[in-house]
Amino acid sequence: MxxxxxxxxxxxxxxxxxxxxxxxxxxxxxxxLVAAAHARPRLRALYPFPTHGTLKFLRSGPPFDGGDRDMPYVITAGPPYKVCTVHGGALGGGATLEEAVSLVVAHLPADL
Structure with missing residues (x-):
């Protein structure tokens, strides 16, 4: 791939x-979900990474270094669409994909 x-x-x-x-x-x-996320400039600056029923957002593309464990991601099974991080677990959910994307943006690390 x-x-x-x-x-x-x-x-x-x-x-x-x-x-x-x-x-x-x-x-x-x-x-x-990709269309909703792409509409957000802060997310558009990140590397979109769909995998195993999720859409993750990485700081950079390949080679992947695993340093994105604090980044929020969306689980595509829903609604509700859960937003999580590897370190923090569940951050909440959205009844719509747009709500889930808003939750991702709200939980982006401050250093982005």
Whole structure:
């Protein structure tokens, strides 16, 4: 599976559903979530990383260093759509994808 080299390319490939790339075969919920997240400039600056029923947001693209454990992510099963971090666990949920995205933005680390 091809990994996008940078955040802008990762977003573009997700929005285009580029075959052979991460997330291209996932369901409609992921693509609606990607569109909602892409509309937010703070999230658009991050590397979108769909994996195992989640949409994660990483500080940088490959190679991945695992230093994003404090970053919030959305679990795509829902509604409600849960927002979590690896370190902090559940942060809350949203009845809509837009609410979940707002919760992600509200819990982004201050150093971004």
């Amino acid at each position: 091809a990994e996008a080299p940078d955040a802008a390319t990762a977003w573009r490939w997700l929005l285009e559903r580029k075959p052979g790339t991460r997330g291209f075969h996932d369901g409609e919920t992921l693509f609606a």
